[in-house]
Amino acid sequence: MALNEKNIKDIAHLARLKIEENEVVESLTDFSSILSMINEMQTVDTENIPPLANPHEQIQRLRKDAVTESNDRDNLLKLAPKTTDGLFLVPKVID
Amino acid sequence: MIEKTVVELASALSTGSVSSVELTRAFIDRITTIDTQLNAYITVDEQEALKQAKEADEARARGAHSPFLGVPIAHKDLFCTQGTKTTCGSKMLQNFVSPYDATVVARLKDSGAVTLGKTNCDEFAMGSSNENSFFGPAYNPWGKNRVPGGSSGGSASAVAADLCAIATGTDTGGSIRQPASFCGVTGLKPTYGRVSRWGMVAYASSLDVGGPLAKTAHDAAVMLNAIAGHDPKDSTSVAVSTEDYTQSLDAPLTNLRIGLPRQYFSQDLDPRVAAIIQETARNLENLGATLVDIDLEKSTLSLPAYYVIAPAEASTNLSRYDGVRYGYRCEDPLDLEDMYxxxxxxxxxxxxxxxxxxxxxxxxxxxxxxxxxxxxxxRRLIKQDFSKAFENVDAILSPTSPFTAFELGAKKDPVSMYLEDIYTLGVNLAGIPGISIPAGFINGLPIGAQLVASDFREGLLLNIAHQYQQNSDWHKQKPSMPMGV
Known part of the structure; x- marks a missing residue:
């Protein structure tokens, strides 16, 4: 499962990150050494071992479907880089 | 006065020998003179701190009492604080001001604590040296050009250098315990779910937990009392009842069995570190505990398992930073994709x-x-490994970190940095509690011993740590400040 430079750029794109051309080689080196450390896992037989997602094997608790939050729109919009008329503003998506 | 513990300060405040305003002023003066060297704080909110101190003094005059009333503390800059910036050590949140307080922050406020400011950390808690902070590294007060550890490096440095009485931290793979070891302070990672994650900015949600970095185990118990417990706002916080963690501190250690994992004391371990931990074990034995050699056969697998699970959860959690609702947005985006x-x-x-x-x-x-x-x-195999060990022992003793604080820039490749946390990662994967306590020095730099117990046995860990500290003075050593950095 050796990776190449194109794989690195593709992974970056999936994460919406950009790797500059002059960073690709170093990024590939780091990535490969981390993956080779991670691949130590593959030497262990885990055939009948179920995955553990939560350390207490807790399942997601649900709360009552009741309104608990107050309308805090103005305060929350103050945090946004750009807003207009009570909405978040982003670059045009559809012409 | 600033060198005193939370317990001592609370007593001084209640007898009226000092006011919270005087104390807060003294800490701010100390920060102003010392923190130019340590960079332990990202934000110090002097006005807000003095306002809270004045309110605490007024509340006391009206007859109020609470464990933290008027005691100046600091929060890792990963906890949301209403009205004060929460940066997570990142350019992404450089100007972010949370509209609400994290539950940990709110509970400490309710207990009367005065917030001095927000401490430096690795960006989004990812790192073991505090070098990954957008606001520059924090430094270790114990040695010139030494890292304080990470990711809660600023909190550890601030507690060690008396820039606050106690501080909060977060621990995903060792981020409270390793900096506690490097800076000679006491750091407790509670059981997963014991402390609410609400308002604690997420790194890896099935591993993250908040806890104290303190001058003593007793102080850590006082903070855990304030912050532990179920929170309806965090669906992963557990509905297991809490206890008064200061009640069990004085219990004798007789009848306790403490395990020493053979795998942790291999030939690879620095013999000076091994000697210090063996000495800690003998001291605990002298206090009545029985030492038992144990096996944690899967322990070496915690490194690869952690570096899949934590990044996987991080990649999901950090997808929220898209430049739309809060945080950094690039200049003049061409289109939506370019903006993201x-x-x-x-x-x-x-x-x-x-x-x-x-x-x-x-x-x-x-x-x-x-x-x-x-x-x-x-992860399940690692949890089973610990569960099996706890059938035979009450607690497990090991080094916290294989090394003392290293120099800035010493670890260049990522995997060598990840190896810093080899003794701490498994504890997070298993979800169990762990504590690091000062256990000695190597060439003038502190080194911590880690104690680990089964789920929800923080009381036992604090008991062992407190008994050890009643019979040792490593935790009382102070770095000579100011020093050249």
Whole structure:
């Protein structure tokens, strides 16, 4: 499962990150050494071992479907880089 | 007065020998003179701190009492604080001011604590040296040009240098315990779910937990009393009842069995570190505990399992930083895609990007079973390893970190940095509690001993740590300040 430079750029794109051309080689080196450390896992037989997602094997608790939050729109919009008329503003998506 | 513990300060405040305003002023003066060297704080909110101190003094005059009333503390800059910036050590949140307080922050406020400011940390808690902070590294007061550890490096440095009485930290793979070891303070990682994660900015949600960095185990118990307990706002916080963690501190250690994992004391371990931990074990034996050699056969697998699970969860959690609702947005985006990509590329530092990419890869189509599912299966093996050990012992003793504080820039490749946390990662994967206590010095630099117990036995860990501290003075050593950095 050796990776190449194109794989690195593709992974970056999936994460919406950009790797500059002059960073690709170093990024590939780091990535490969981390993956080779991670691949130590593959030497262990885990055939009948179920995955553990939560350390207490807790399942997601649900709360009552009741309104608990107050309308805090103005305060929350103050945090946004750009807003207009009570909405978040982003670059045009559809012409 | 600033060198005193929370317990001592609370007593001085209640007898009226000092006011909270005087105390807060003294800490701020200390920060002003010393923190130019340590960079332990990202934000100090002097006006807000003095206002809270005045309110605490007024409340006391009206007859109020609470464990933290008027005691100046600091929060890792990963906890949301209403009205004061919460940066997570990132350019992404450089100007972010949370509209609410984290539950940990709110509970400490309710207990009367005065917040001095927000401490430095590795960006989004990803790192073991505090070098990954957008606001520059924090320094260790114990040695010139030494890292304080990470990711809660600023909190550890601030407690060690008396820049606050106690501080909060967060621990995903060792981020409270390793800096506690490096800076000679006491750091407690509670059981997963024991402390609410609400308002604690997420790194890896099935591993993250908040806890204290303190001058003593007794102080850590006082803080745990304030912050522990179920929170309806965090669906992963557990509904297991809490206890008064100061009640069991004085229990004798007789009848306790303490395990020493053979795998941790291999030939690879620095003999000076091994000698210090063996000495700690003998001291605990002298206090009545029985030492038992144990096996944690799967312990070496915690490193690869952690570096799949934590980055996978991080890649998901950090997808929220898209430049739309809050946080950094790039200048003049060409279109939506360009805005997402450039905001994230410009807003995140290298280690954060690296972990997001590892996590993205591990979760991507075709690799999910081989990496993420596999790591979760190994996580179960690691949990089983600890459960088996706890059938025979009450607690496990080991080094916290294989090394003392290293020099800035000493660890260049990521895997050598990840190896810093070899003794702490498994504890997070298992979800169990752990504590690091000062256990000695190597060439003038502190080294910590880690004690680990089964789920919800923080009381036992604090008991052992307190008894050890009643019979040792490593935790009372102070770095000579100011020093040249």
């Amino acid at each position: 990509t450039r905001s994230r590329t410009e807003g995140f530092g290298n280690e954060v990007k690296r972990r997001i990419m590892i996590g993205t890869y591990a979760l991507s189509a075709g690799y999910y079973d081989a990496y993420y599912k596999k790591a979760q299966r190994i």
